[in-house]
Amino acid sequence: MITFDKTTKTYEGGVTAVDGVDFTVEKGNIVVLLGPSGCGKTTLLRMVNRLETISDGKITIDGEDSMSLDQIALRRKIGYVIQSNGLFPNMTIEENVMIVPDLLGWKKKEKRERFNKLMEMIGLSGEKFGKRYPHELSGGQQQRIGVIRALAADPPVMLMDEPFGALDPIIREKIQDEFLQIQREVKKTILFVSHDIDEAIKMADKIVLLRGGEVMQYDTPSEMLVRPKNEFVREFFGKDRAIKSLSLHTINDLQEVIGLANMDETISDTITINVNHDLRNTLSMLLNQEADQVIVIDDEGNKLGAITIDIVQKYLHFEIKAKPTLVQKG
C-alpha cells in the first residue's frame, strides 16, 4: 500500500511540480498516473523511491514513512521499470535481471532458480537467453526483461514509468495483456505512469488524473469515463469516452445483465464472435457490417445468441451509465 499525504514537490525558483497530492494505492492494485506532459506524473512516481526529494507532505509505504527508511534499502524494496528499459549493455540478461538479488546477497543457486522462474513467466527460455546481451534481443523482449528485473527480488511495490511507451502498438498490447496476467499471479501494489488513455483504462484499477501537479480526479476507469468530475476530465477523455468505457466490459457482462438477442436461423450470412470480446471491439465489428448477423459463441464454440448495435447501446445506457461501478476488474 502506498499513501500520499499532501505530497508536494517545489523546485528551486518556486515551480511547483506536484501540489498537495492525497491518495492511496491499495495493496495489489494498479493505479495509473495519467495526464498531459508536464502534469507532474513522473515526478510524483520518482518521489516514491526518492529519486526526487519530497518538499512537503509525505509518502508512506505499507505504513512506513518513506523518509524514515535508508534510501538504498528503500529502493531495493521497490521494483522500478522505465520506458527505455534501462538494461545495462555491459551485463548479460541474467546479470541484468538478477541485479537486485545480487545486491541483496542472494546465493548463486537461489538466483539461478529465480531467474529461470521469471523467464518462464514471460515465456522466454532462461537457458537460451541468460548469456545473451540486451542488444541481441528485440525491443519487446528487452522491455519484458526490464519488467522481470523489477520483479526479481519480489518487492511488494512496483513503480512503472511508461514501461510500454516505446513499443509499437501491436507488441504493446500483447505485453500489456501478458503483464496483467502476471499481475493476477503476483498481486503487486503498482504505481504506473502513462500518457495513453487506452492503456490507462486497460491497466488501471484506479486512475489518478493530474493537471499542473494537482489531482483532478481519482476514480475507477469506468467512473471517470461516465462521471467526469469537471470540465478538464471530460475534455481529457474526449467525446468518445462512452465508447472508451465499453472497452471495460465484455459481451459476457452484457449477456449476464440484459441477455443477447435471439438468433435468426433464416439469415445465412453470419459471422461469430467470442463471448469474452470487449464491447468496444464488438461495436467496431458491428459497425463494419461485415455480415447480416453476428453470433456470439463461447470458448467451446457453442452459439449463445446474437448481438446487435441496439443491444450494446441499451447496455451502455442502462448498465454503464446507471450503475457505473457495477463491473469491477479482477
Add this chain to the structure above:
Amino acid sequence: MDKWMKFLEVNAPRILDLAIEHTILVGLAILVALIIGVPLGIYLTTNDYLAETVLQIASVMLTIPSIALFGVMIPVFSIVNQGIGFVPAFVALVLYSQLPIIRNTYTAIRNVNPEMRDAAKGLGMKTSQRLLRVEIPNAFPIIMAGIRTAVVLNIGIGVIAAYIGAGGLGVLITQGISRGDNYLIISGSIAVAILAMIADGILLFIQKRYTPKSIAN
C-alpha cells in the same frame, strides 16, 4: 646498407637498453598519471565548477613547450637534490598526460546514458556500485582512448627528457645532433616510432578485449 648493418651490430644492445629505459620512464609516469587522473576525472563529474577549473589547468599544462617544462623542473627539484635525471622527467611526463586522461574519463562518465544511470539508482545501487558495475564499464572505451593518447604523447615527449639527463631513446637523438651523426638520429627516431606503435597496439588490444561487446558497435 652495409653501413647500417655495421652500425646496428655495434649499437643494437645500447638501443635496446635505452628503449627499455624509455619504456620504464613513460610506463611509470602513465601509471601514476592514471592513479591521479582517473579518480579525479570521475570525481569531477560530481562537481561542475571544479571540473571547469581543473580541465583548464590541465589544458594550459599541455600548451607549455615540453623543453620549457623540463627546464622548469630543474630548479624546482634542485631543492631536493634531484635537479636532473629521472625524477624531474617523470614529474613532467605525469603532468603532460593528465589532460587526455582526466578529460576523457570525465567526458566518458558524463556521457553514460542518463536513463541507465537512473535505472541503476532506482534499483538501489550505491554510488560506488553504480560506478564500478555500470558507469566505468560503459565508459571504458573512451577512457582507454584517453590513455592511449597520453601514452603516445609521452613516448614522444620522453625524448626531450634526455636533455635533463633522464636517459631513454632521446639520448641517441641528442648525441646524434651534437655529433652530426645521422645514424644515431635516424635510429633513435625510428626506435621511438616503433615503441609508440607497439604501446598503442597493446593498449588497443586491451581496449577491445575489455569493452563490453554490446557497446563496441
